[in-house]
Amino acid sequence: MDILRFITAGSVDDGKSTLIGRLLYDSKSILVDQLEALEKQSKNKNADGIDLAILTDGLRAEREQGITIDVAYRYFSTPNRKFIIADAPGHVQYTRNMITGASNSQLIIILIDARQGVIEQTRRHSIIASLLKMKRVVVAVNKMDLVDYSEDVFNSIKKDYDQVANSLGLKNVAYFPISAFNGDNIVDKSEKMTWFNDEPLLTFLENVEVNEDVDYENARFQVQYVIRPQTEELHDYRGYAGQIISGTYKKGDRITILPENIETTISKVETGGTEVEEVFALQPAVLHIADDIDVSRGDFFVKSENKPRVENEFEALVCWLDKRELTEGNKYFIQHKSRLIKTVVKEIEYKIDVNTLQQTPVSDSVKLNEIVKVRLKTASPLVFDAFEKNNSTGSAILVDETSNSTVGAVMLL
Incomplete structure (x- = not known):
């Protein structure tokens, strides 16, 4: 069986963790002892007597606040496919978590609260998906039970998001009206939304084509x-x-x-x-x-007839992951798969606003979670392709020389 890696993203309390919990629960991927512990810890119980969000909200701080503040990875399988899910945080201060979680994902599920519609965080997550060249986007309009399973509400949100997707160049967008809390259109088709004629979400995830992502041309x-x-x-x-x-x-x-x-x-x-x-x-x-x-x-x-780029100086987008700020002239290691090379930040060209995609000047330094375009110079030549052409050879990380901690996620241009 092949593996589908996907990430969920959305605003706070849009139901990301509940959706993942529902997929695990309804696909029978929860062990009996886990289920018993879940029933004891559940406060916000659904019809099954459990709070499915607890399955992914593993950190104590998350449980206390009821939000996701780290990337939680979960694994499950059906007879047709294996899945690796990354549950990304919705807060803007955890942009770095979403980018690292999405970097290895083949598909993104963006949740939208049916009562709220397309909001600022929806656009931000879509912008990050476009920056990472995500080829498949699933828009899950959640909490349909709170809007009486209205087809008009769903169609209105679909129309609004179509405009966002078109402006960002996102293609292959699929839409699903769901209720993660009650299980509507997750694993089985909902009897309360007979107007929705397509397959449920899990069936779509089982059958979506991912082999076409593999590059058989550029050796x-x-x-x-x-x-x-x-x-x-x-x-x-x-x-x-x-x-x-x-x-x-x-x-x-x-x-x-x-x-x-x-x-x-x-x-x-x-x-x-x-x-x-x-x-x-x-x-x-x-x-x-x-x-x-x-x-x-x-x-x-x-x-020999199809070579990548070999350069000492090049441009890149960097999502800054460290609390210590990035400034021009800073020296790091760049880890490009199994190659580690010394590098210096020659120039910080501009900052990208993740809410608007606007380019803004950098006054002094780059702070945690900010995305910037930089010019890097390496001590020896780097062999790479542009991230858009081959995201495996077009991605790297920046490593601090003294602490060996990862400080930047790099997309080579």
Whole structure:
């Protein structure tokens, strides 16, 4: 079975945690002892006698406030698919949490309170989805039970959000009227909204196509480990292990090793300890090359006719994750998959307002949760694609040199 990674986002108290709890509960993904504990802790009980939001509101502070302040990951499966859910916070001061949660997601579910309609936080979450180039958006109009399951209310919200989606270039938007509290249109079709003719939300999530996200054209492989057993049996064995980031590789392919820009040929391809004819995107593999070349961790193997960018200076969008402020001239490490390089912030060009997408000047420094466009310069060349072309080779993190803590999420431009 394949895996769908998705994130939920919405304003405070829009029902994100309850929706996830409903998916877990109705798909029978909760163990008996968890269910018993849930019943004891529940204060805001539904018809089943439980408060489903508790399943994801794991932090004590969250339970006291009734809000989500961290990204909670939950896993469940149906006979058709496995799922990884990221429950992102709605507060603007936790923008960093939403960006880190959405960075690995293939789909975003934006919840809208049927009583409130499209509000400022809805637009902000949609803007972040557009910045992260999310290819699929699900708009779940929640709490339909509090507006008498009105078709007119749903259609009005759908019309309003269509304008937001069009202005941000969001495509593949699907709409669902739901009640997470009562379970309407989550796992089973709601008898109270017979006017909605489409499938329930879980059926949609089980069947939405995700394989098309895999890039089989731009061949990218980064060395994670050089295998040199140096045993009598494998005296001359030298293999380069890693994951096929994108594209395909087979014996005889003419490749270029970057950043040194040396050409060679693939002499053998292995996966799972067995020699194979070809390996594909997302597979772990060991590649062998025909020539004796000095290759180390972090180097890229790419097809000679389709190379990524190799630059020492480049632009990027950075979501700042640290309480210590970012200023021009600051030095960090940039971690780009398995490659770690020293870098300096040469210029902070502008700040992006996550509520409007407007570009505003940066007066002195960049604070926690702010998103800025910067120009970075690295000590050695970085091999990358633009985030829009390949989000795996187009993303990185900034790491503090002294504390080794992650201080910035980077989208390369």
